[in-house]
Amino acid sequence: MKCIYCERSSEEVPLIPFHYRGADFFICSAHLPLLLHKPEMFADKLPQAGENWSDGEGHHHE
Numbered sequence: 001m002k003c004i005y006c007e008r009s010s011e012e013v014p015l016i017p018f019h020y021r022g023a024d025f026f027i028c029s030a031h032l033p034l035l036l037h038k039p040e041m042f043a044d045k046l047p048q049a050g051e052n053w054s055d056g057e058g059h060h061h062e
């Protein structure tokens with residue numbers, strides 16, 4: 001297991017597991033805020049990253 005962003009393993013950094021679209025992923029503590037605030041940076045790793053993830057804002061259009 002390794003961080004989907006920096007590919008560091010749990011030998012080096014704390015990894016947090018998460019589940020998305022039927023698959024299991026891990027992200028390190030350093031990149032968890034990035035997943036929360038800049039999910040589009042994960043678009044090549046997570047299909048449709050960031051789409052409809054926000055709550056309370058409704059849907060927004062570009």
Ligand SMILES: [Zn+2]
Pocket residue numbers: 003004005006007008027028029030031
């Ligand atoms: Zn990372």
